[in-house]
Amino acid sequence: MTTSVPSTQASIILDEKELEVSAERRNSISSRHGKDELLPAPTREAILAVPGLTADLEAPGVYTVSWDGPDDKANPLNFSPARRWLTVANVSLITFITPLASSMFAPSVPTLMVEFDVQSPLLSAFVVSVFILGFVIGPLVCSPLSELYGRLPIYHCSNVLFFLCTIACAESKSLNMLIGFRFLAGCAGAAALAIGGGTIADVIPIHHRGKAMVLFSMGPILGPVVGPVGGGFAVQALGWRWIFWILTILSGCVTLLTFAVMRETFAPTLLGRKTTRMQKAYPNYKFRSQYHTGMKASAYLRRSLVRPLRMLVNPIVLILSVYLAVGYGYLYILFTTFSIVFREQYGFSPGAVGLSFLGCGVGSLLGAILYYFTSDRILDRLSKVTGPQPEHRAPSMCFGAILMPVGLFMYGWAAEKQVHWIVPIIGTGIFGHALVMVFQAILNYLVDTFDIYSASALAANMVLRSLGGAFLPLAGEDMYDALGLGWGNSLLAFISLALVPVPFVIFKDAPEGKVSRVSKEEWTRHHNYTNFTPDMHLGEYAPIDLPQNTVTSAEAQNFGRQRSTGSWKLGSRSSSRGKLANFSLFVSNALRDKFFDSSLGNKQAGTNGQKTSTKTVERTSRSMANSKKELTLCWRPPDISWTGP
Template sequence: MSYSNPAKNDLKNPTQQEAFEEGHDADIPTDIGAYKHPVSTLSHTDLEKGTPPTTSSSTMEPQTQDPVDPDIVDWDGPDDPANPQNWTERKKWSNIGILAIVTLITPLGSSFFAPGVPELMNSFHESSNTLTAFVVSVYILGFAIGPLVIAPMSEMYGRFWIYTICNLLFIVFNVACAVSTNLNMLIVFRFFAGCSGASPLTIGGGTVADMFPPEKRAGAMALWGIGPLLGPVVGPVCGGFLVEAKGWRWVFWIICIFGGFFSILLFVFSDETYHPTLLERKAARLRKETGNPNLRSKLALNIPPREIFKRSLIRPMKMLFFSPIVLLMSIYISINYGILYLLFTTITFVFQVQYRFSAGTVGLSYLGSGIGMMAGMVILGITSDKIIQAQLKKGPVKPEHRLPFILTVPGGVGLPIGLFIYGWCTYYKVHWIVPIIGTVFVGFGNLSSMMTIQTYLVDAFTLHAASAMAANTVLRSLFGAVLPLGGLDMYKVLGLGWGNSLLAFLSLALIPVPILFRVYGERIRTNPRFQVKL
């Protein structure tokens, strides 16, 4: 007797059924190419019976196509204007433009507040170094927890209402931060602001994919992706002068004002883009108009909500703990990311104490890491494309080609070099421009390692790329929230020189990780011993 999965039987079309059985999201194509699941090429019915799949060559009888189910609701042809892929360019780019600004504001909130922390601690009469760091980094902890709820909710209810509700909660929690009467209250609301603010980061890439085919997606992804890059850097630059002029509470009021304005624009001028939700609405309208209760969306994925949440929670964790590639790469990225946020939470104190920067000018000390990140993005974009194009002329491109030594080694070495420069120059009070130049190397090294490894994970785990990225994001955000907690205490014990040198040695020790997978990655990911059953 064959076992029948009830969740699988609820899937109404082969694409959705195959997606569920292969273990990836339904909107990821199953015919992905070189990394297609080998079982997906077989008949599911034949597999359950334990007999070889039937092919056209196994019989001389003419093959007939299955009749089209009249109760299936699909797009009205390839040019259906209701399909977001067929929207006008103006409509597509207006949606992406507003979303990009919202995606800039929520990461900006992670560090916008940093220059105001000394004033905040004085106003609440707090002196704990741990709380001083945690009030900034707890926002990143929200970025780790929020996506675990936001992602499955978007599968059930679409993207538009998740954006709307999360944006509203983001504003409410920032208002609560602005009127907080004690530090504990502020920390709690900062955490929930981070959870709700994670929505554009979690599902923004899916919105881009909804509207643009792969060959036209790069520009939109670049526009959407610039927010998480610039936000944490622009925030302190603006926040420093704002705190000096108006006080730390106005940081949250400004976030509320701008966040509220662009959230309203997103609500008024954007539309739902998630294809399953749009087709389900169409099916519901046709059921009402025709009186036919059997009409159903072609993309209906009738998996119980419990199964959706289970998939979103368990799969990334299984990949994190049982896949050596995901585990080691995530640890490498997470430690570098934690080091970056340790600098974000301590730069204010370092430059105010060592160089007597004012609350306004101290925000300018964050520009170095931002310049490094932008330089890394430009160099990576130009170089990586040329490397892939050159490889295409030689033969097929493998995921390991995303980890060329020309990018991974300079990026890996750049971060510890920057830490050595920053640490010892601030310790000896060398002119302030020199340690800021050191943070340029930190920003470049952090960005280059993060981008190359994320691209590698997507290519190496094509069908399960979403789960691999989720595992990476959760661990990275946890390190970004926790590692900075010991920053000020570490500097107090070891000093700025040896404290940053310790971080540099830790980063140096991890450089072999991407080199290891550049050389042995294919052998590891194709070894049955390291295959993760999802």
């Protein structure tokens, strides 16, 4: 008597749990009926009826796995509000512990140098800043790995490593041992700072992202401020080693919390797991994620590791990173010299010196509160005309850029003339307020611009920012010895004044909504744009492939005009590079794109009697048609009709 095998030919699996049950059922039936016996495969129509599956037009027999519609609960953007904000809070807590560790140790440096019998002023500054130097190496490794293996494993590994290195710091027997483990702790602690913005982009839509970025950026700003306050009293009462034991306890609690509540949020990783389940349930068919790159794991890893370095050569990332590196370096110059300034100028005790950091902390807190209530409102108001654009974060940056030199002038000259101690502390508060506005706006801008690759963009930013925080403080004491507190801080303020135009240049062309060249290249290089519309939160994206002679001269003339209503210009990557060669790296990506447009449309129109060069248009069309890697993306709001291919 033979046992009939149930047919699954007409079955449609609608739920991920059913996929797992189906796979177990198929395996159990196959094991009963022989090793090589397989169940009848479902029909193509049944496969296509499964939510989240579409046929790949370029690869017959292959099905693309995506989310089960716009309301799929597995999509991190559709997590419950409680789950999403719990994720943001968890990441923000991690990013608070790491910067706290960077400066909490600062008030204990004189005690430490006496214990280890070291008298070098350079080493006394380096033992603090070496932690920030670890922030240079960590992001270059953690961010690419998070885009390859997901965010969650990186959080867990880095938290555990930070916990162990902090214990080693507490047990250090020499200054060299302490410096070494401080560096490793900085490398491990940099993970959350580098990929935290990417996690926020994973779970928070753009219209609410400003508030989430406030929580995320509070750690890097308030951590270095609050740390010395607690560290000053801890070293007086317990000794410098107990500073590290306190950090060990805090990091251990955060590590356990992360294991308990954190979930994976990276969409390519989640869809990769779903693809694996589909392949296991239906082995007769081929499936691939909508984020499938077609690259081998080793090649993809190499590309992921190089991506942050590639982003560093992008003008907008480079300029903003240098700007933030200057501000971050100033912050650590103040932190490493507060002990000297307030002890020598005002006779503060070690505990009182720690309290002097509160001025910067209160100013930073007020700046964060102001950004929290204004950033998303500014975005919503400006979005009514052009739709949400990353450049709409620039107004907050403009405000902070103006205030930063004001705070430096006030702090420097008040301390130089020994005015009442509250005046220089108010100056540091103004500086902290300005820095947090600039800091949050830049991070928000990069996250909004690069979205799924925001972890790499933030890693590139963090490399330069950390270099500024690690090395500028080494020159702080010598600068004050040579110039005095007044002119020394004035020098810093004059440099800040020279950088004030940066956010205004970015905001100048905000309505035209530029996404950086690197961001677009990464999308076109890593994804197969057939029927897939990636969720970039900035509008509707679609691939544009121009056959030769399909673009008229009039259409080419209007490329620049279309941008004012929300459309992207069309052009090959090579053409963009050609125009970029004629422009200075000090000009923002926004102006570079505008220059390209004017040369393609209005500039040609002015020289050729309102006619665009047909050769230019044909060359652009041909380069785009020859290779999908050369495609650019077209952003089009829902209310704008598109007459292109």
